[in-house]
Amino acid sequence: MSLRENIARLVGEGYDQPQGDQSTPLSINYAKINEWMLDRKLLCRDWMSQLRALQAGVAAAGGDPASYATALERAAATGVDAERSLLGGLKGQARVWDRLARAYEARKCHVAEAAQRLARAADYEAPALKRGMARAQQQLADLEKRKAEAHRAGARAEQAYADVGECKRLDISPTQDATAELRALASRRLPAALQACVAAMVTEEVHASVQCYAEFIAADDSATAAERSLPVLVEVLAGTTEAPLLPSIPSTGAQGAAEGDDTAGGAPEAEAVGVDDLDLSALASAGASGAAEDAGPGLISWDIGTEAGGDDAPQDAAGSPRPAGGDGGEVDPGIDWGLEVEGGEAAGAEEGEAVLQDLLTSANVFEGSDPVVQRLGLDGAYRAALADDLHELRAFLTARRGELRAGNVGATLGAATATGEEAAAWLAAVERALGALGSPDLQHLLLLHGRPQYLARQAAALEGKRAAGGKLHSVAREAEARRATTQRSLVADAEALAALVERMRGDKALVEGALGSALRRRVIVSGEVNALLSA
Numbered sequence: 001m002s003l004r005e006n007i008a009r010l011v012g013e014g015y016d017q018p019q020g021d022q023s024t025p026l027s028i029n030y031a032k033i034n035e036w037m038l039d040r041k042l043l044c045r046d047w048m049s050q051l052r053a054l055q056a057g058v059a060a061a062g063g064d065p066a067s068y069a070t071a072l073e074r075a076a077a078t079g080v081d082a083e084r085s086l087l088g089g090l091k092g093q094a095r096v097w098d099r100l101a102r103a104y105e106a107r108k109c110h111v112a113e114a115a116q117r118l119a120r121a122a123d124y125e126a127p128a129l130k131r132g133m134a135r136a137q138q139q140l141a142d143l144e145k146r147k148a149e150a151h152r153a154g155a156r157a158e159q160a161y162a163d164v165g166e167c168k169r170l171d172i173s174p175t176q177d178a179t180a181e182l183r184a185l186a187s188r189r190l191p192a193a194l195q196a197c198v199a200a201m202v203t204e205e206v207h208a209s210v211q212c213y214a215e216f217i218a219a220d221d222s223a224t225a226a227e228r229s230l231p232v233l234v235e236v237l238a239g240t241t242e243a244p245l246l247p248s249i250p251s252t253g254a255q256g257a258a259e260g261d262d263t264a265g266g267a268p269e270a271e272a273v274g275v276d277d278l279d280l281s282a283l284a285s286a287g288a289s290g291a292a293e294d295a296g297p298g299l300i301s302w303d304i305g306t307e308a309g310g311d312d313a314p315q316d317a318a319g320s321p322r323p324a325g326g327d328g329g330e331v332d333p334g335i336d337w338g339l340e341v342e343g344g345e346a347a348g349a350e351e352g353e354a355v356l357q358d359l360l361t362s363a364n365v366f367e368g369s370d371p372v373v374q375r376l377g378l379d380g381a382y383r384a385a386l387a388d389d390l391h392e393l394r395a396f397l398t399a400r401r402g403e404l405r406a407g408n409v410g411a412t413l414g415a416a417t418a419t420g421e422e423a424a425a426w427l428a429a430v431e432r433a434l435g436a437l438g439s440p441d442l443q444h445l446l447l448l449h450g451r452p453q454y455l456a457r458q459a460a461a462l463e464g465k466r467a468a469g470g471k472l473h474s475v476a477r478e479a480e481a482r483r484a485t486t487q488r489s490l491v492a493d494a495e496a497l498a499a500l501v502e503r504m505r506g507d508k509a510l511v512e513g514a515l516g517s518a519l520r521r522r523v524i525v526s527g528e529v530n531a532l533l534s535a
Contacts, residue, residue, distance in 0.1 A: 078094035
């Protein structure tokens with residue numbers, strides 16, 4: 001090979017370039033660009049104060065944001081049609097923006113600003129936006145799940161209440177007024193339930209067991225035998241139960257005076273009336289004005305004397321009773337509490353009328369029913385006495401069956417005669433009657449009919465169950481509203497991240513281009529910023 005060929009080969013292999021490493025790209029970490037520039041004297045030591053002064057100049061000139069990009073953009077926009085001097089220089093606002101842009105470039109502050117903004121975006125702004133987007137996406141999934149679950153639970157609650165739940169179990173319609181539905185339920189089913197209870201008692205087995213018990217009582221000469229004669233049960237079995245009388249109305253007015261004057265010194269007798277004969281206004285007035293009067297033998301006597309000269313009468317200092325009034329002495333004035341009662345009689349009349357209206361409503365439920373059904377439905381004491389008789393009869397039959405099995409009959413049961421099979425059948429019939437009288441359904445109907453507080457509690461419980469579906473659907477709507485808000489926030493964060501990434505690309509390109517031009521060498525910004533830009 002000739003000398004010329006050897007020289008050409010050596011030149012092609014790079015021996016003509018004394019600094020051949022300059023062709024290799026220079027990699028600078030994005031977080032250390034400014035430190036790298038300071039080490040190589042490309043930036044002044046007070047570059048931060050210079051940068052702040054330039055940013056203040058951009059802000060004073062009306063730039064927003066205060067950055068090199070704003071100054072360069074305004075300089076390009078105002079320099080097109082700007083007025084120039086005789087020497088070709090810019091004048092006015094265009095000159096201000098041009099000088100600011102040139103000052104940035106002369107001090108390399110535009111590179112430092114871009115590097116600073118690039119590091120802040122890569123280390124803080126972009127991760128914060130990504131974390132916010134991840135939280136928003138998780139919230140979207142949770143809210144979507146919550147909404148679906150709330151809708152399903154609401155549908156199940158509505159179906160359970162209306163179709164296969166409380167309404168079907170109670171045989172009521174799913175309306176808005178649960179109180180009226182429960183009251184109608186009691187009015188509709190209570191007479192039939194009481195009639196079935198009576199039918200469970202009026203059987204041949206119960207009759208026979210009562211007859212056996214009567215034989216036992218007849219043979220018993222103890223003092224308590226008469227008290228254990230089962231009067232209420234015998235009355236029910238005999239069908240001699242009388243319908244309960246509603247409260248009687250005392251005769252008032254001229255007719256009452258004419259009728260009551262026949263007996264000297266006596267009060268007119270009260271006339272018992274039926275449901276359709278009640279005068280609500282008269283009963284209400286009587287209840288308001290005659291609350292302190294004796295209404296009959298059923299009132300409670302508290303054994304408190306009211307005579308002025310009794311043992312409980314107030315006495316003076318000498319120990320003698322003080323006169324209660326009249327000409328013989330003075331009466332101490334009562335305590336003045338400073339309260340004025342207005343409309344007391346009217347309020348009492350209204351309250352009495354309301355009570356009697358409830359009584360009429362209760363009585364009308366059993367209209368057309370047997371007297372025993374009416375008595376059981378309206379008289380709690382009668383039901384309790386009937387239950388006591390049945391329990392007494394069951395205890396007797398239990399003892400009878402045990403003694404018959406043991407073969408010891410005459411010692412305890414006296415003249416009562418029955419076989420073991422008969423005693424077992426009678427006991428089963430009595431237990432069925434007791435079960436019918438104390439069944440939960442019957443007790444529930446009785447409480448609905450006779451206890452306003454129980455009715456109010458049951459109605460409130462039904463209202464709560466009815467409203468459960470609506471509440472769950474409200475939760476679903478709330479979750480949907482929050483999901484829409486979160487979706488808008490997610491879209492805004494995504495747009496902000498896209499704008500941030502675009503700005504980071506511009507800053508990276510500015511740093512690489514400016515440093516490459518200054519060093520006459522290719523410069524590459526490395527680090528995690530490239531992963532953010534490529535995502």
